[in-house]
Amino acid sequence: MDLNLLVGGEAGQGVQTVSGALSTILQRSGYFVFSIEDYQSRIRGGHSFTQVRFSTTPLRAALKEVDILACLNEETYQLHRRRVKEGGWVLGAVGNEREAHFQHFLPLNFEKIAEGVGNKIFANIVAVGAILGILGLDLESADSYLEEIFARKGEEIVEKNKQALRRGRDEVIPYVSSPLIEETRRGNSSLLVLDGNQALGWGALLSGCQFYSAYPMTPSTGILNFISSHAKEYGVVVEQAEDEIAAINMAIGASYAGARAMTATSGGGFCLMAEGLGLAAMTETPLVVVDAQRPGPSTGLPTRTSQGDLEFVIHASHDEFPRFVFAPRDPQEAINLVIRAFNLAEKYQVPVIILSDQYLADSKWTYENLEVKERPDAPQFSSFPLPYRRYLISPSGVSPRAIPGLGKALVVADSDEHDEFGHLTEDLNLRVEMHKKRMRKKETMRKEVRLPYHREGKDLTLIGWGSTWGVIEEAGERLKAEGIDSGIIHFSEIYPLPLQIEELFSHVSLPVVVENNYGGQLANLLERELKLPFPFRINSYNGRPFLVEELLLKVKEVGKNG
Amino acid sequence: MDLNLLVGGEAGQGVQTVSGALSTILQRSGYFVFSIEDYQSRIRGGHSFTQVRFSTTPLRAALKEVDILACLNEETYQLHRRRVKEGGWVLGAVGNEREAHFQHFLPLNFEKIAEGVGNKIFANIVAVGAILGILGLDLESADSYLEEIFARKGEEIVEKNKQALRRGRDEVIPYVSSPLIEETRRGNSSLLVLDGNQALGWGALLSGCQFYSAYPMTPSTGILNFISSHAKEYGVVVEQAEDEIAAINMAIGASYAGARAMTATSGGGFCLMAEGLGLAAMTETPLVVVDAQRPGPSTGLPTRTSQGDLEFVIHASHDEFPRFVFAPRDPQEAINLVIRAFNLAEKYQVPVIILSDQYLADSKWTYENLEVKERPDAPQFSSFPLPYRRYLISPSGVSPRAIPGLGKALVVADSDEHDEFGHLTEDLNLRVEMHKKRMRKKETMRKEVRLPYHREGKDLTLIGWGSTWGVIEEAGERLKAEGIDSGIIHFSEIYPLPLQIEELFSHVSLPVVVENNYGGQLANLLERELKLPFPFRINSYNGRPFLVEELLLKVKEVGKNG
Amino acid sequence: MGNLFDSQVEIAWCPGCGNFGILRALKGALTELGFSPEEVVLVSGIGQAAKLPHYIAANVFNGLHGRSIPVALAVKTVNPRLLVIAESGDGCMYGEGGNHFLHALRRNPDITVIVHNNQVYGLTKGQASPTSEEGFVSKAQPWGNLSLPLNPLSLAISQDASFVARGFSGDVDKLKEIIKEALTWRGFSLIDVLQPCVTFNRVNTFAWYKERVYYLDDSYQPEDRIKALEKSLEWGDKIPLGVIYQHQRPTFQDKIYSQIEEEDLIYRGVNFDDLFSRGLRLFT
Amino acid sequence: MGNLFDSQVEIAWCPGCGNFGILRALKGALTELGFSPEEVVLVSGIGQAAKLPHYIAANVFNGLHGRSIPVALAVKTVNPRLLVIAESGDGCMYGEGGNHFLHALRRNPDITVIVHNNQVYGLTKGQASPTSEEGFVSKAQPWGNLSLPLNPLSLAISQDASFVARGFSGDVDKLKEIIKEALTWRGFSLIDVLQPCVTFNRVNTFAWYKERVYYLDDSYQPEDRIKALEKSLEWGDKIPLGVIYQHQRPTFQDKIYSQIEEEDLIYRGVNFDDLFSRGLRLFT
């Protein structure tokens, strides 16, 4: 069983509430949920929708074909009607009779029905009720969810929502001969639903992050909200900075003072952080920075998704220094990679950049056994011979790190080129040694990086990075089912590329690089590092994530030409 | 004849005055001069020196071996004595007799001699006099130069400087059996001496640049000073901004309003401009930005040279957009490339980045016939059908540009993704068309880019970019003289790489890429674009320019291994 | 309200938002002062307020978050015949853009800055802004905002800004009059406009403002800097509206043009041949 | 002056520079207050002034031009037991770093900000700074600076900064006393120090300052905000020195720690196992 629900309306009609409600109710009923959010950069009006897919087995991607389309307004119908499956359902006071060639077209007026409960604002919950009715789920989980989220608004609101839910359900019941859900499951309390932003925030909390500074910027703001909501419990200082420059400099200051520190932003804010990134590198202060990508250039499309910043973050800031660039494939990996990022930032005293995107940030995944394999390394601040040399020139390039105020060592950090003590220098031989020392870390760092996820396939190999893993994986499986033996290489740890990468690519079938950007930035990186051409590329840059069926079509097209 | 002078002392002793004096006097006496400046990031103390090389034929690089070393302090002697040729001269109250194995060791106490004129501050001019004496130049040009530059300090100071000059000359005369200058030339008034910053500024003036905003940052500040000093004559608005973010946003605003606009900075400031760069790209506002490179990361070495920012500026700002990246090889080309940059920025409505560096910025070149081949295109703001579509989707990607207030067109520019009229849009199909439109420009832009300077050579090919041209050229000639047939490929227009680049590289002898950075950034770019390995690289990152002899040695080493 | 400045673009604000009042007042002011759309340039940053220029038929530069002032300053300098207005939210102007605001006060460019001060970050969904009250609760500040609100008026007066006013979007007519004064003022003019955000600011609502605001009467002398500073500190039960401070001084454009002794840049035309021959004389 | 805070690093300032006085005063204040080097963190930006931390034996973070305040604020927050001083030039603090300065006033972190105000960009060789006088001539401003100088004191007081003072580097003893007051003050303290630059500022010389400065006497009440604003506007023939304004209010660190109810961050230690098990409960 694999069902796909789409609910749309305008901003302000509560589409996001629907998404939260459906995802949670379905999860609590024992299903694996995968949902995506599509919205505009405005608070009211326009068009937004959510897709909630669920199944009895784990899901990793969004589909194009829809089983139930619930329309809170006419536009939703016009925009999405072609995606409804033969035999699917359309709910809403939309379209006109002539168009009702669907098996199930129920022209429910959600707002009118909601008015029956007292206010049209309950229309979204009416829609949830109607959907649950068609699915054939009882309202138990739904009721308790409504109680939770509306509790702070008072008893009356909770009651009205429950009524709205029932009215919706009751409207559809007469038309439902057999409910869509065939396999009922008992509530599986071990299922977890979480989105990318929560996962990144959670990763920080689990890492013992003690300082988080950021300036709000979609789609990274959810991390700020999440960490703030747990700051008290975890003892994290969270500060909204006056701008991104302050945000990164605060994080660096906090890290210098001994705290694990992180900041997050999106591309535009990352631009402003570029100088700070170099400061972290030069002062060798551990730092974790999340760039939640959205389409650009410039302000671009604030609420859409993109993988357009890879080349930028690899090269950001003037002159050269080593850094790690990671891009988690899903929330579970996001948690793990953030922990890993903190550990490695500290181990090598370098900045680590985590590339997220709107798709990862806002989408919800479900896990039965969330695997958090990484463990935060306890920081080691031992004692040092005095006078303390912050930048001792060592074979590995890493110097023992002391924290100001925690011992007798005076810790001198400098953004200028400096001597071993941290004092500024104009000794150009020393400069050469210091630059080598910093760059030397890259060799060990390369060894640290894990090989990409790899599944061999004889006919072709789909290559991707970051949040596209799930959709590539599912497209790959469908290809296999159609007799095309497709393999996968998927990068979550992108930079530096691991040492054995050449070997891995020495026996790969027709490589097709799939990216959510125009230029094929991973493909370019591979061309440069491997000195091999990667001519077959699938690139999307409309601000939306790949859907399984679309990707499948595109791969087949390449297949024809390749 | 080819002579090399080195004068050193501490900051505050007037080494830069010596450099200006010697360069100008020698130029006015009819010689081709090439000088470099080496100084620390401080105003007094430390060590700084200038090297002034001159000849009867044009010069393009600095040498290691020195004919006359003039030491305003002991340190200068200790640091540079090994560079004095057999038979060369050492001047100054330095070293000790035992070390005086030079043929000509004159332990002159410049400060004492200067005190004879009234003040030890004239020591630097005493040294100039001594050097002129050894060279055998009469003091006519020197006198008139002193008159010019000290005029605003009054008659008395001019006189004392002239006396200091004579005292210096008189001290050495007894020891000069035959003056170093064999070929005397008559003053050649058509010889021009200029440094890179002047050239970049001059290029802007010649382009009709009407607006220059910048925040001071070494080594770009000389451009600000130069343009300011001519702002009145040329009618240029020059504004020192509160920070680099303001500087680039002002320049963009000015360009939107119809003025040719430029800004300049160094790497750290360029970081802060990255977001503005994307704004120029998204709003399709022409913009010229100079990045005068210095070693980093971070504050690094403010007064030293580097070619470390190439990869950064190619990828700076999130997501993708086309841009030109140019790097002039010398001041003459700097003038031409700035004019070209303004023309192309306007033609394609894109940002153009010019990479300079401290070496180019501060060094003085001499030209007999300065060739300014480029001509500024007069901007064409015609009339347009109304309502005006600022972002008309055109086959070339370039849309007709109107200027606000100069006609009936309402000019709407937007950093968000927008429709043809410039209004923000959430139409994702339109987004795709707009992104394609912008990216489409790159194809025509590639055709616009000129092939690198190329001279074939059978044994090896030295490859470089920007300010290293002269030293590579001279090293190449010396190799030839030694029987090694070395060719050269030198890029001044680096990005995008021109279309025919693959062809050019298809028949190139052993390529050796010479760069003033650690990683070999041009080599990396070539590897990526050509899918060919460039394993032979010569990289220097000590903050100093290559000297001819040093480069030669390094090339030979590579030759041994290659 | 059929108007020369009407735009076709659909308005993306929430119904009931205070921004509508500012839009009406600004369009009214432009019309009543007899400007035509081509003469007007609206420069904005990013945020809900920053969308306003799209809703007016005029020249528009909708740039980066926080960076409207440097753009506006340059536009006005290049073409002083244009009427240049920089307009954006409190987060944009006082947060991300605080440094440009501060230094514009020193320069005194002849532009008008209109700040839609809803004391919250609207477009990013409700975080505290620089002008949010201490204790303001949001998802990002569940424990309440820990900082004092910025006082933009005292800040401006402390640096001798040329014209400093406060308006209220709930009173379109009076706001329009203040805007007209600012637009005709020669020099930098700031209007901080109290603007209810019906979605994210449940503290400083329309009613909250309505209860507190009052207009300065004719006895108030906006030329006295110390009095103005004192007045600017008034916030709480009573919030003064109107022109708090004014002081004529030479504008940035006046000074620049007296230096370069040229026609307004954009109209002087560039004679490239002349440039060229002058240029070649430079070094010879 | 053999002193616990003596550093081995060679001083790169010009002989006669006002910076030496500030260095002496600061070292004196630290010694007299009985601090030890490990307890002190000096944070600076880039410029001549910003080199100072290298000349004192203490913990040092010499960061980016303009960005010392966010770093200092974070260091103090993470480890409130440290004495944290942000120190840099007028260009660094009020120009590039203007926005951080402005917003620090709102937060009131318990740090001391010392600005070496030589009214010029020293390290980059003499351009006008935000505090340069109108008309100040330099290579970058051959026609003279066109902007009004920033008034950092009025700016700070306008935002109710906790402690605002002005010192003069030519009077080391008195400056030392002011620094001691600032260092022991709980909350944000600003000392704007008039510092002659003997190389690039030929207008505001030692003699120029000497002739004009005077100390506020005991009758002056630094608690009155309006009086303080008035006093802060005094500049010209007479320039007041001393504590211009002070007003106790809760510090940023007080508020943060009352929220998170934890020991000072860095001392509480992190129990990773505990974090982990608490974390796993979060979503379940």
Ligand SMILES: Cc1ncc(C[n+]2csc(CCOP(=O)(O)OP(=O)(O)O)c2C)c(N)n1
């Ligand atoms: C560099 C950068 N940082 C952050 C953002 C995200 N952002 C967009 S609008 C906004 C705040 C809007 O608040 P305000 O300026 O008060 O305007 P309002 O929406 O309240 O009218 C932010 C933080 C951005 N676009 N660019």
Ligand SMILES: Cc1ncc(C[n+]2csc(CCOP(=O)(O)OP(=O)(O)O)c2C)c(N)n1
């Ligand atoms: C981002 C950035 N922009 C510009 C510079 C160049 N810079 C270094 S110091 C300085 C000005 C110094 O003036 P001030 O802060 O007043 O210090 P002073 O040297 O006068 O003590 C500038 C502009 C820089 N280092 N970084």
Ligand code: SF4
């Ligand atoms: S979120 Fe607030 S400011 Fe934005 S449009 Fe809605 S009500 Fe207005």
Ligand code: SF4
């Ligand atoms: S340049 Fe000025 S501020 Fe810098 S050290 Fe010299 S005198 Fe002091």
Ligand SMILES: [Mg+2]
């Ligand atoms: Mg706001």
Ligand SMILES: [Mg+2]
């Ligand atoms: Mg200064």
